Amino acid sequence: MIGTFSKVGALCAVVALSACTNPNSLGGGFGGAGSGAGTDVNAGIVPGSANDPTSPAYFQQTVGDRVLFVVDQSTLTDEGRAVLAGQATWLQTNTDYVAVIEGHADEQGTREYNLALGARRANAVREYLVSQGVDGNRLKTLSYGKERPAEICSAEACYSLNRRAVTIISAGLTS
Numbered sequence: 001m002i003g004t005f006s007k008v009g010a011l012c013a014v015v016a017l018s019a020c021t022n023p024n025s026l027g028g029g030f031g032g033a034g035s036g037a038g039t040d041v042n043a044g045i046v047p048g049s050a051n052d053p054t055s056p057a058y059f060q061q062t063v064g065d066r067v068l069f070v071v072d073q074s075t076l077t078d079e080g081r082a083v084l085a086g087q088a089t090w091l092q093t094n095t096d097y098v099a100v101i102e103g104h105a106d107e108q109g110t111r112e113y114n115l116a117l118g119a120r121r122a123n124a125v126r127e128y129l130v131s132q133g134v135d136g137n138r139l140k141t142l143s144y145g146k147e148r149p150a151e152i153c154s155a156e157a158c159y160s161l162n163r164r165a166v167t168i169i170s171a172g173l174t175s
Contacts, residue, residue, distance in 0.1 A: 054094050056169040063090045067125060069163040071106075074120035076128060084125060087167055088132035095138075098172035101125045103143040104150070106159035111145060118143030118165075125165040138172060 050057040059065060064087070067080035076084070091099065103118030103125075122141035130136045151158035 056097070059087070059090055059094075059167075059169050063087055065168070066164050066166045068160065069121055069165070071108075071159075071163065072117070074117065074124045076124055080125075081128065084128045085132060088129050088134050091129065091134045091138065092132075096172055097169050098138045099129075099140070100168045100170070101129075101139060101141045102148075102166045102168060103141065103145075104148060104162055104164045104166065105146045106162040107146045107149065107154070108159065109146070111147075114145035115143050116145075118145045121163075121165045125167065 045052050048055045048057065050061045052058055053062075064083040067076065067083050069075075069080070070077065091097065101122045103120070103122030105114035105117045105121075109117070119141065122143055126136070126139045126141050129139060146162070149158070149162045150164065151161045
């Protein structure tokens with residue numbers, strides 16, 4: 001008798017597990033609800049996560065939130081323009097967001113010089129985004145100069161990561 005219960009239990013477990021592996025198993029499979037017809041294309045997207053194309057996390061991780069600059073320069077590189085083109089597209093698609101563009105510099109030079117350089121870098125990014133069709137009223141600039149390094153060390157590897165402009169996305173005010 002115990003052998004019969006074990007076989008029935010095993011059979012129930014197999015049936016239950018096979019139902020779990022087929023998301024349409026309860027939908028009938030005849031073109032009706034649950035058969036895959038009209039399946040929501042956003043089914044695997046978690047709102048606000050890095051896989052949600054409308055989220056700031058997606059912007060930061062997939063589009064890219066920063067561009068790097070050459071020593072003592074505020075001129076955009078080709079790589080920087082490519083990132084900014086993606087930012088412009090995202091901002092035009094997601095009009096409920098505003099952005100603050102932070103300009104940064106490495107630790108070399110005076111505080112005053114680096115604040116001015118950070119401001120020029122932030123403005124270069126802003127001007128590029130506006131030239132790509134982003135409403136300038138949605139963009140603000142801010143310079144931190146050398147005050148908020150991404151990396152701390154006195155080597156070129158760190159300096160190069162600190163010469164940047166970072167676009168910070170936040171929900172805007174609706175009018």
